[in-house]
Amino acid sequence: MTDWIDEVAWNNDGLVTAVAQEASTGDVLMVAWMNRESLRLTLSEGYAVYWSRSRQRLWRKGEESGHRQKLIEMRLDCDGDAVLLKVEQVGRIACHTGRHHCFFRRLEGEGWKTVDPVLKSPDDIYRS
Amino acid sequence: MTDWIDEVAWNNDGLVTAVAQEASTGDVLMVAWMNRESLRLTLSEGYAVYWSRSRQRLWRKGEESGHRQKLIEMRLDCDGDAVLLKVEQVGRIACHTGRHHCFFRRLEGEGWKTVDPVLKSPDDIYRS
Numbered sequence: 001m002t003d004w005i006d007e008v009a010w011n012n013d014g015l016v017t018a019v020a021q022e023a024s025t026g027d028v029l030m031v032a033w034m035n036r037e038s039l040r041l042t043l044s045e046g047y048a049v050y051w052s053r054s055r056q057r058l059w060r061k062g063e064e065s066g067h068r069q070k071l072i073e074m075r076l077d078c079d080g081d082a083v084l085l086k087v088e089q090v091g092r093i094a095c096h097t098g099r100h101h102c103f104f105r106r107l108e109g110e111g112w113k114t115v116d117p118v119l120k121s122p123d124d125i126y127r128s
Numbered sequence: 129m130t131d132w133i134d135e136v137a138w139n140n141d142g143l144v145t146a147v148a149q150e151a152s153t154g155d156v157l158m159v160a161w162m163n164r165e166s167l168r169l170t171l172s173e174g175y176a177v178y179w180s181r182s183r184q185r186l187w188r189k190g191e192e193s194g195h196r197q198k199l200i201e202m203r204l205d206c207d208g209d210a211v212l213l214k215v216e217q218v219g220r221i222a223c224h225t226g227r228h229h230c231f232f233r234r235l236e237g238e239g240w241k242t243v244d245p246v247l248k249s250p251d252d253i254y255r256s
Contacts, residue, residue: 004239017159019147026154031145031210043235075231076240078223082159084231095206103203103212107171111132112204 005036009080015051016083020061020094022101023072023086029094030102032059034083046071048085065125067091091120098122133164137208143179144211148189148222150229151200151214157222158230160187162211174199176213193253195219219248226250 008016014036020029032050034042038058041049045060048069052059062068069087076083095102097118104116136144142164148157160178162170166186169177173188176197180187190196197215204211223230225246232244 004235007240017145019156019159021154021156026149028147028149028156028212031147031205074235076233076235077159077230078225078227078232079230082230084156097206099206102205102207102210104206105204107132107202107204112135 005039007080008036008039008076008083010036011081015053016081018048018050018083018085020048020069020085020087020089022089022094024088027101028103029069029087029089029100032061039083042071042085043074048087062090065091065093065096067093067125069094093119093125096122096125098125133167135208136164136167136204136211138164139209143181144209146176146178146211146213148176148197148213148215148217150217150222152216155229156231157197157215157217157228160189167211170199170213171202176215190218193219193221193224195221195253197222221247221253224250224253226253 010016015033018032018034022029033053035051038049038051048061050059068090073086092100098120099116099118104114105112106115138144143161146160146162150157161181163179166177166179176189178187196218201214220228226248227244227246232242233240234243
């Protein structure tokens with residue numbers, strides 16, 4: 001019997017694209033990456049765990065900020081190289097900039113314009 | 129002055145992750161890739177143009193099926209390595225399997241279960 005995790009089309013770095021979508025609103029919150037361990041942990045812990053490519057380590061989303069993402073549902077796309085996480089976003093802030101989501105820049109004419117407000121200052125989110 | 133396209137954090141292959149979301153429903157339709165040319169063409173033509181990694185060529189979404197994606201809005205994420213396209217999905221079918229979207233497999237227990245119906249047979253979509 002094939003393990004469900006083997007049906008994911010892991011790339012050459014052992015990663016898969018993960019899209020986090022707010023279950024209640026449908027808002028696309030962020031795009032990140034997962035490896036096998038982070039995908040398994042997301043399931044077992046019930047909160048999103050990504051693989052940080054910049055830090056080369058597991059990244060329990062919200063581990064510093066408290067802005068965790070509670071897993072509601074997980075889906076796999078047709079060719080297996082992207083997963084969709086439907087989540088409940090704690091604090092309604094997914095972005096490290098203190099915004100609701102990471103897609104706060106909209107293309108207007110010939111430039112990206114910031115169109116979503118900072119809900120909480122990063123200084124307040126990440127103060128020790 | 130910086131060109132807006134230079135603010136995209138292109139990866140080593142010159143690509144950026146693209147998430148297509150249905151503007152009217154918020155449904156995440158698919159995840160694909162874009163290079164510079166496809167991103168420019170998406171803007172200039174007003175319909176999603178991706179870069180097919182498997183075929184190594186521009187992919188005008190819907191070029192065979194007719195299921196084009198009309199661009200409503202484009203967004204860039206905080207670190208610039210993902211774009212979000214809000215689109216109007218022609219035919220309401222985004223997936224080559226004939227389903228509304230590509231994320232039709234949901235994790236249930238220890239397996240991926242297909243939970244969305246085929247709206248039109250691929251044989252009918254792609255017949256010559």
